[in-house]
Amino acid sequence: xxxxxxxxxxxxxxxxxxxxxxxxxxxxxxxxxxxxxxxxxxxxxxxxxxxxxxxxxxxxxxxxxxxxxxxxxxxxxxxxxxxxxxxxxxxxxx
Amino acid sequence: xxxxxxxxxxxxxxxxxxxxxxxxxxxxxxxxxxxxxxxxxxxxxxxxxxxxxxxxxxxxxxxxxxxxxxxxxxxxxxxxxxxxxxxxxxxxxxxxxxxxxxxxxxxxxxxxxxxxxxxxxxxxxxxxxxxxxxxxxxxxxxxxxxxxxxxxxxxxxxxxxxxxxxxxxxxxxxxxxxxxxxxxxxxxxxxxxxxxxxxxxxxxxxxxxxxxxxxxxxxxxxxxxxxxxxxxxxxxxxxxxxxxxxxxxxxxxxxxxxxxxxxxxxxxxxxxxxxxxxxxxxxxxxxxxxxxxxxxxxxxxxxxxxxxxxxxxxxxxxxxxxxxxxxxxxxxxxxxxxxxxxxxxxxxxxxxxxxxxxxxxxxxxxxxxxxxxxxxxxxxxxxxxxxxxxxxxxxxxxxxxxxxxxxxxxxxxxxxxxxxxxxxxxxxxxxxxxxxxxxxxxxxxxxxxxxxxxxxxxxxxxxxxxxxxxxxxxxxxxxxxxxxxx
Numbered sequence: 001x002x003x004x005x006x007x008x009x010x011x012x013x014x015x016x017x018x019x020x021x022x023x024x025x026x027x028x029x030x031x032x033x034x035x036x037x038x039x040x041x042x043x044x045x046x047x048x049x050x051x052x053x054x055x056x057x058x059x060x061x062x063x064x065x066x067x068x069x070x071x072x073x074x075x076x077x078x079x080x081x082x083x084x085x086x087x088x089x090x091x092x093x094x
Numbered sequence: 095x096x097x098x099x100x101x102x103x104x105x106x107x108x109x110x111x112x113x114x115x116x117x118x119x120x121x122x123x124x125x126x127x128x129x130x131x132x133x134x135x136x137x138x139x140x141x142x143x144x145x146x147x148x149x150x151x152x153x154x155x156x157x158x159x160x161x162x163x164x165x166x167x168x169x170x171x172x173x174x175x176x177x178x179x180x181x182x183x184x185x186x187x188x189x190x191x192x193x194x195x196x197x198x199x200x201x202x203x204x205x206x207x208x209x210x211x212x213x214x215x216x217x218x219x220x221x222x223x224x225x226x227x228x229x230x231x232x233x234x235x236x237x238x239x240x241x242x243x244x245x246x247x248x249x250x251x252x253x254x255x256x257x258x259x260x261x262x263x264x265x266x267x268x269x270x271x272x273x274x275x276x277x278x279x280x281x282x283x284x285x286x287x288x289x290x291x292x293x294x295x296x297x298x299x300x301x302x303x304x305x306x307x308x309x310x311x312x313x314x315x316x317x318x319x320x321x322x323x324x325x326x327x328x329x330x331x332x333x334x335x336x337x338x339x340x341x342x343x344x345x346x347x348x349x350x351x352x353x354x355x356x357x358x359x360x361x362x363x364x365x366x367x368x369x370x371x372x373x374x375x376x377x378x379x380x381x382x383x384x385x386x387x388x389x390x391x392x393x394x395x396x397x398x399x400x401x402x403x404x405x406x407x408x409x410x411x412x413x414x415x416x417x418x419x420x421x422x423x424x425x426x427x428x429x430x431x432x433x434x435x436x437x438x439x440x441x442x443x444x445x446x447x448x449x450x451x452x453x454x455x456x457x458x459x460x461x462x463x464x465x466x467x468x469x470x471x472x473x474x475x476x477x478x479x480x481x482x483x484x485x486x487x488x489x490x491x492x493x494x495x496x497x498x499x500x501x502x503x504x505x506x507x508x509x510x511x512x513x514x515x516x517x518x519x520x521x522x523x524x525x526x527x528x529x530x531x532x533x534x535x536x537x538x539x540x541x542x543x544x545x546x547x548x549x550x551x552x553x554x555x556x557x558x559x560x561x562x563x564x565x566x567x568x569x570x571x572x573x574x575x576x577x578x579x580x
Contacts, residue, residue, distance in 0.1 A: 015440075056334060
């Protein structure tokens with residue numbers, strides 16, 4: 001077993017997901033299978049190989065810092081599940 | 095043949111010569127949808143009134159002779175591309191009520207070209223899947239046999255094109271999500287070079303792999319769609335400032351002098367004999383019509399699925415952090431604290447496969463595992479990319495199967511995520527390396543399900559892909575088979 005239900009619960013918490021014990025158990029099993037499979041990468045010696053982050057790298061995609069029209073506040077708030085016309089409203093933080 | 099069965103290039107002529115109006119054409123396609131949609135279930139959102147309005151506007155332009163290259167052509171759009179004023183769900187409960195305030199650049203370009211947007215088509219939730227069964231609103235079905243998957247994640251795009259529920263569609267491809275459903279549904283699907291088409295307004299899954307491309311009834315239509323959607327966009331800092339050719343121009347050139355590599359790793363064990371036969375037959379045809387073929391090796395092919403299923407979920411876990419119930423999407427209104435609201439909203443709004451990938455991605459990026467998983471995978475990604483660079487020093491193109499098997503039955507692999515992941519083995523490398531790949535119909539299985547040939551090329555060599563695909567299509571004449579089978 002590469003990964004335990006306890007580890008799944010920890011990772012789920014990092015990812016802001018609830019996971020019941022049952023779900024964590026099933027997820028651990030599936031993840032274990034997947035992680036066993038991806039462990040085949042260890043067959044390869046990658047010492048000194050530069051990691052690829054983008055297949056086509058564009059260096060310094062700069063643009064002029066100009067003010068341009070963008071979404072109005074009403075448009076930006078339109079999809080908010082909780083809002084008061086001025087801001088998004090969320091449950092208390094502390 | 096009825097109007098809905100025709101292609102963009104056929105209809106363009108008829109519309110320009112006023113043999114048919116855009117409204118007549120749109121009505122015909124809407125009738126077709128009414129007739130077959132119960133069986134196919136390709137659409138999540140359909141906008142008949144809006145489509146007729148767009149068609150009326152197109153008719154005015156056609157009369158004036160000022161219509162763009164897609165003027166009056168009814169199109170469907172994968173529900174992961176933002177459409178201003180029209181719901182964009184990503185196949186997820188999370189975004190069930192999300193109405194974007196702006197258009198994706200690719201959608202904007204289709205509209206500016208005169209395209210008539212019919213609606214939004216089904217997909218695996220957030221494009222995560224290879225069968226479209228992960229769609230929260232029910233899976234689309236394969237029009238050739240509705241007991242079978244249509245592939246994914248752009249399943250609704252492929253199904254809507256194959257079933258003549260639109261004339262062409264736009265999909266996205268992160269690990270094969272255009273090419274694989276195109277292959278399973280017997281239509282043409284092109285994943286362009288990374289950076290060729292702007293990703294602005296594409297709801298992100300894995301940003302270094304995602305690319306938008308067309309699904310069409312034939313290769314000529316694919317070229318016409320590429321002409322419209324390609325090009326640099328200041329709003330996408332990863333789009334590449336590269337000249338866009340007229341993709342249709344190269345089609346009719348012959349294949350003399352073209353060297354096509356046959357990667358031996360793509361024909362390894364697990365390849366269905368019917369798929370192998372259809373693909374070999376097409377390779378023989380390419381040879382007969384002038385191409386030279388040569389066996390080549392891409393030695394790291396066997397590692398691509400492992401690399402992909404670390405990198406794509408890692409990027410997804412970061413991209414999908416935005417679904418927290420604050421600015422858009424589903425919110426659990428019963429939560430008393432902010433943290434509970436995040437957790438409850440995400441847990442209720444996201445489906446099982448999406449959660450699985452968020453967990454894999456978070457795990458692979460988390461402290462203590464980053465080097466072993468994400469860094470290692472990114473290094474092997476370099477090796478895979480170098481394989482292609484090496485091969486394209488001597489070859490123009492690569493020909494291979496798209497998928498190891500034809501489509502399977504709905505529900506057949508529902509409990510076995512790894513086996514579904516492995517079905518992407520022949521398409522994933524192109525995304526990791528950023529190269530273009532096309533699926534073109536090349537035959538049928540004994541059960542009557544379509545099989546596609548994949549042609550891949552070096553960065554920005556879409557013209558060569560399209561040329562080879564077009565020449566093959568002319569010889570096989572397979573698009574003609576795609577008639578009224580529903």
